[in-house]
Amino acid sequence: MxxxxxxxxxxxxxxxxxxxxxxxxxxxxxxxxxxxxxxxxxxxxxxxxxxxxxxxxxxxxxxSVSTELKELFNKYKEPQLDSTGKSYIGIDGTMRYLEDLGYEPEDEVVLCLADFLDSQKVGDFKEEQFLTNWNNVGCNTIEQMHNYIDINLRPKLLDDPEYFRAIYQYTFKFILEKNEKTLPLDMAQEYWHLLLPGEFSLELETFIKFLHDTSKTEITRDQWNMLLPFLQDYHNDPTLNGYDESQSWPLLMDKFYEYIKSDEH
The missing domain is CATH 1.10.8 (Helicase, Ruva Protein; domain 3)
Structure with a gap:
C-alpha cells in the first residue's frame, strides 16, 4: 500500500x-x-x-451513505455551489462544524481532519469526500466523528513519524494562497509553532531568528519540507559539526550553517 x-x-x-x-x-x-x-x-x-x-x-x-450523514453535511454546506458546480462546506460552515466537534481552529488535529477529508485549501470540504470518507469509517454523527479524530488521528499524529511527516508536508499546500508558490514568513512561523514538537523549540527559535536577521520574508515548499529533517539533525548535533554542505539541503540551510558557525546569533 x-x-x-x-x-x-x-x-x-x-x-x-x-x-x-x-x-x-x-x-x-x-x-x-x-x-x-x-x-x-x-x-x-x-x-x-x-x-x-x-x-x-x-x-x-x-x-450507501446514511440519511443522517447527508443531513449533517447539509447543516454546514454553503447555499451556493462551488465553481465546479459541486456542494461544499465553506469557511463559515467549517467554523460551525469545528465548534460542534469541540475543536479550536488552532488545534493541530484540525489539519489531520482536513487531510482526512481530502481538503485542498482552508475552509473547503467537498461533499463527495466528506460523505465518502466519513461513511468509510462508519461515522454518521458529530460524536462519532469527534471520537474517531481523538482516538485515531490525534494519537497517530503524535506516535507515527511517517504520518506526522505527511501532515507536516500537506500543511504547506493546504495553507498556501491560490496562485502563490511561497508562504509568508509570519504564516510559516505560526504553523511551525503549531506543528513542530516542543523538543525542537530551541533549534526552531534560533532558525527563526536567523530568518529575521537575514531579512527572509518567504518560505518555499522545499525549505518547508526539509526543515523537519534539518531540525532533527540540528537537535542531535547542536554545533552542526556533522553538517555536510554537499548533501541535498536547500541553500537556505547552508546559509544557516554559516550563520551558526560565524556566531552572528
Whole structure:
C-alpha cells in the first residue's frame, strides 16, 4: 500500500487530485515514485480506466451513505455551489462544524481532519469526500466523528513519524494562497509553532531568528519540507559539526550553517 507522503508527491507532480489513481500507480510500481509518475504519463488509457473505475466505486459508496450523514453535511454546506458546480462546506460552515466537534481552529488535529477529508485549501470540504470518507469509517454523527479524530488521528499524529511527516508536508499546500508558490514568513512561523514538537523549540527559535536577521520574508515548499529533517539533525548535533554542505539541503540551510558557525546569533 502506497505511503501518504508518496501519494502527495505523486499528486503534486502529476497535477491530478485523485489519491486513488496515485495509489494505483504507486502500488503497481512497488512504491517507486519516479517509475510511478513515468508509468502514469506513459499510459493515458490505463489512467482513463482507473479513473472510470474510481468514479464507479465512488458512486456505489455514495449510495450507501446514511440519511443522517447527508443531513449533517447539509447543516454546514454553503447555499451556493462551488465553481465546479459541486456542494461544499465553506469557511463559515467549517467554523460551525469545528465548534460542534469541540475543536479550536488552532488545534493541530484540525489539519489531520482536513487531510482526512481530502481538503485542498482552508475552509473547503467537498461533499463527495466528506460523505465518502466519513461513511468509510462508519461515522454518521458529530460524536462519532469527534471520537474517531481523538482516538485515531490525534494519537497517530503524535506516535507515527511517517504520518506526522505527511501532515507536516500537506500543511504547506493546504495553507498556501491560490496562485502563490511561497508562504509568508509570519504564516510559516505560526504553523511551525503549531506543528513542530516542543523538543525542537530551541533549534526552531534560533532558525527563526536567523530568518529575521537575514531579512527572509518567504518560505518555499522545499525549505518547508526539509526543515523537519534539518531540525532533527540540528537537535542531535547542536554545533552542526556533522553538517555536510554537499548533501541535498536547500541553500537556505547552508546559509544557516554559516550563520551558526560565524556566531552572528
Amino acid at each position: 502506497a505511503r501518504p507522503a508518496s501519494v502527495r508527491q505523486f499528486l503534486e507532480v502529476s497535477g491530478i487530485s485523485s489519491s486513488e489513481v496515485a495509489t494505483f500507480f504507486l502500488d503497481r510500481n512497488n512504491g517507486r515514485l519516479a517509475e510511478s509518475i513515468n508509468d502514469f504519463f506513459s499510459n493515458p488509457r490505463v489512467v482513463q480506466e482507473v479513473e472510470k473505475r474510481t468514479k464507479k466505486n465512488s458512486k456505489k459508496s455514495m449510495k
